[in-house]
Structures are given as structure tokens and as C-alpha cells.
Amino acid sequence: AQSVTQLDSQVPVFEEAPVELRCNYSSSVSVYLFWYVQYPNQGLQLLLKYLSGSTLVESINGFEAEFNKSQTSFHLRKPSVHISDTAEYFCAVSESQGGSEKLVFGKGTKLTVNP
């Protein structure tokens, strides 16, 4: 069975500071990894995903995540956060390449960016 652990339920940071949101997973098969973001009162949006190839994946708004198979991790990072990055972030794994089948989610990390 697959599982996802997000170690931090809440992460408060100041604007322009770097941030890392941690995600570890367990699975007995090959997995595909995702980060979703949920802004207040909105649905989940795909932020970035690792399917294959380069272990470092990037989003259009400056986030990046690195797949580390030996450590079974997929931590999300951003070198300088903005107020607008305040949201809840969910790490997820799937056995299907696009995440089109069952997604197993972590509990989420609430990122709060303060001025």
C-alpha cells in the first residue's frame, strides 16, 4: 500500500524567505509524485509533478521539487516566497503516470507567508 507523510502541518515564513515543505512516501511499486496547492476557497490545483527523467521538476511560479528515490522523498522548495504563496500544499502519489487513477494524499502543509 502507498502512503504519504507530510511532516509539517503548518509552516509560517516571512516574505522573501526560502521555504521547504517536506514530503516522504512509501510504496512497493514505481510511483509518480505530485504537489497540489489549494488557495483559500478554491479547489486543488496541480503545482508540479515527477513522472520520469530529471529528478528536479519546476513549476511556473518558482517552486521546485526533487525526487530522491533513496530517501523516498519529494520535498517542495522555493527560494523566495511571496504573500500570494499562502495556501495549503498537498503531496500525492499515484501508480498512474498522470495521476489519472487513485491518488494517495498527505495530510497537507499550510504555508503562511507573513509580511
Next chain:
Amino acid sequence: GAVVSQHPSRVICKSGTSVKIECRSLDFQATTMFWYRQFPKKSLMLMATSNEGSKATYEQGVEKDKFLINHASLTLSTLTVTSAHPEDSSFYICSARVARGGLETQYFGPGTRLLVL
């Protein structure tokens, strides 16, 4: 593109009543939709996979008679919580599967918060 809506966004009901939640794909057709449930401070848990024109596939431990799913059209799936009780209070989120760039993925609705008194 790929917008998924849910209605209502919040609902409060009395114990014993039934509540219907709608999930719509607004600008695409979805043969498959998923229903998730999220408890406070917990993960989203997949409840069932809804397939247009056929019976839903429920995850282990989810009561199919309690959570009725109907996917009658390519743009609408409904989840009915029957004889709701306080322990059914939760955040229910749907998603729809769509192919984008040759890859199938899920797009999520904004969720429905259910409170059963």
C-alpha cells in the same frame, strides 16, 4: 480550461436527512470522476470512482448504500449522503479525469463542506 465546480459549497443539515452534492465539469466531458473526503487535519481519502453510465467503484470501507453516487451524464456526477449523521460531517471534494497533452490527469473541484447537526 478544465474547470470543475461543486454545489453547494457549504451545507448544514439535520441528522437523518439526505444531502446531495453535485460535481460538474464546466468546459469538458469527463467519463470518470472521483469523490474524496477530507477530515480536519487529515489527508484527502478517495471514496469512490464514478464512471458515466455505470456503477461507481467504492474504496474499501466506504458504504455504498450510505454514499450514493450517480454519474448520469458526461458533465455531472452527484454524491448523496443518505440519512446523514454528525460523523458524516466533512469536506467532500470531487475531481474529473481529462486528457491534456496526451496525458490523463485529474482536475479538482473547490469542495463542499457538510455539517450534520
